[in-house]
Amino acid sequence: MNDTVLRMCNITKRFSGVTVLDKVDFNLKKGEVHVLIGENGAGKSTLMKILAGVYQKSEGEIYLQDDTGELKPVEIESPSAALEKGISMVFQEFNLMENMTVAENICIGYEPRKGLILDRRAIQTEARKQLKRVSLENVSPQTIVGSLTVAQKQCVEIAKCLSHNAKIIILDEPTSSLSETEVTALFALIRALKENGVSIVYISHRMEEIFELGDRITVFRDGQMIDTVNVSDTDEKKLVNMIIGREFVAGDLSEDNQYKEEVMLEGKNISVGSFGAKLDFKAYKGEILGIFGLVGAGRTELARVIFGVDPIGEGSLYKNGKKLKINSPTDAINNNIGLVPEDRKLLGLITKLNVRDNLTLAKLRDMSWILPSRDKEISMTADYIKRLSIVTHGQTQLVERLSGGNQQKIVISKWLAMNLDVLILDEPTRGIDVGAKAEIYNVMRQLAREGMSIIMISSDLPEILKVSHRVLVMHDGEIKLEAPVKALDQGTIMHAAIS
């Protein structure tokens, strides 16, 4: 029985001479959910972008099943060529025109026409048909996409794929910004698609999903395909070992619970965002304070107030008992407070500049107005690249070409140079692979041991439990719970975060 719909052989991809994919093989069966997994920068997204026509392969062959069921060699020169061949990719950031309607988005690129004029009715009908297939009947095709939720946008993207008669749909980390119920709905949709013979390539970092949804798994590491296995033949531990290529030691950071009962940062009467409530909190010297809450609970807003981005209002901040005056990030940094923002590309990095310039940017303020000698900058950068094992092609590599995990390490390193007292990390491990996560936890732990106060904002409950010494749970701009992590369990925390 030949049920292979796609075979990619010996695919190699080089960017400006740098090999990012090295002779990779991949095959996809009809109606399967095939999970691609690997650390960031391992090559899985690149392979899929080649399949979707976004990138061109440097070497290798692609075979696609034609109508007669035979595998025929094909060239995929462009995204539109991929669509014609029944291959659609749903990108993490989506590809929707926010200002246009759902119907216009679904039919974009091949709008039904009467002569030269758009056939509006046919567009509506097509949109309605596809929306129904993704169980989005309650959304009118006339809705402006910008007003939809993230989950709805995703369904519109999938509807768009279906409208193109996609036989292969590639989903790139589709659940990274969805709530639990939305994930359940998405999984139901994926299963339905599978029943209809659509093959799904599913890129993900989340173990639970892989075992719940996947049929087969292909593991990538350092631009190479490590292996393809059946989900039923493997387990989490085996997979993690394949991904990182070494035995993974899960460190329980809460074990060294040696923070001092000495207050580093204290907030009194602080109101955040548009929430009315007044917040009081304390962060101790040498502790990792985990702030948990759901999206929209006011955690990022609190960080913004502490860092001087938003006004503090009537409230006040004290560090080592001294009242602080913070009106800008500059003031915060003058008081040795740093922030690793949630959106690293937008707020944490200058992606057009290279690794070295990014690492030394904040530190320059402590130096004279003439730049330090290049050698000094180089050795400083080399130190941090080594300390956080940042994988880069060199100090002059542009940051935009690094993987997410390495970008995040650069944002953190930037602050390590500053001798801070307080470091706030907002969702420090979002979208980051297992190996980099462990390294970031280690750095946090080490900094805390050196006496720094670490405030970690996270929506990842296991992470909160694993890393924090104390936990603070927020909901609707209020602090609902504050306790040492040892006194807490998942249920208690979740309960506080919801109610």
Next chain:
Amino acid sequence: MKNETVNNRFIKNKAFQNSDVMRQLTLVLVLLIQIVLFSSLSDNFLTSSNLINVLRQVSVTAIAAVGMFMIILLGDIDLSVGSVYAFIGVMAAVIFRATENAVITVFAALALGTVIGFSSGFITAKGKIPAFVTTLAIMSVCRGLAFIITDGTPIGVVNPKFTWFGSGYIFKTIPVPIVIMIIVFIIGFFLINFTRFGRYVYASGGNEQATRWSGIKTDRIKILVFTISGFLMGMSSLILAGRLGGGLPNAGNGAELDVITTVILGGTSLTGGKGKLWGVITGVVVIGVLNNGLTMLNVSSYWQQLVKGIIILIAVFLDKKASKSA
């Protein structure tokens, strides 16, 4: 083993840096083609007096281009250049006629340019208004003032003390504008590449918010850049007024486009954060040689405009190709 692959990649990565070099090489190639072409068509082109002439002709644009370069690095733009030339030129002529004192005139002109630049920067940064809009307004204000003060008629000044800036010589051989241009480029080069300020300009242009979140007062950087640019426009205005022999209310019409053209031709990204002052120098020379060569060949100025446009398109296109294939 991991280290090996990192090293290996590092070596290959040289290709990345080469894309910058490729940009410059493309421009230099364009320049060489121009020189070969013009010198074979005109005997007078490759003479030292003509080449000095080229440099003198580009000096006004080149000096302002250093300021514009920094503004474009920030991802902003300044449309007021030409009108500022006219306004400061007129003011300089008026002040010189009243005082007969070159020093006072120079100080006043530079101060005026600095104040105009500061205003553009301050309004743009503090009012969070696009520089495009701010400088459009400043452009109109300055042109208006130039006409109001002169009532539309040029103010001629023939005193060599005044025209020295535009047509004087140092040691009787080197034209003053060229000396000023070289000094400005050297200082600009130092400022942009070797100071904290220069690094902050790149950072701010690359991502203003992230730069502010790194503790840098980006508003100040922006105001400072516009102020420096204003000072340099004052300098250019003096040279232009000196060359024209007085203050002309319609002087420098469209000069901002010449300045912006040289900066972009030099490979500076309009979205900010990317570009090299070297490129601006090459851009200045390419445009200067083009204008001069076409004039020597008696090509009418109408045709010159057209050719300039095509050259810009070709250069930018080649540049895109080069940076892609690198």
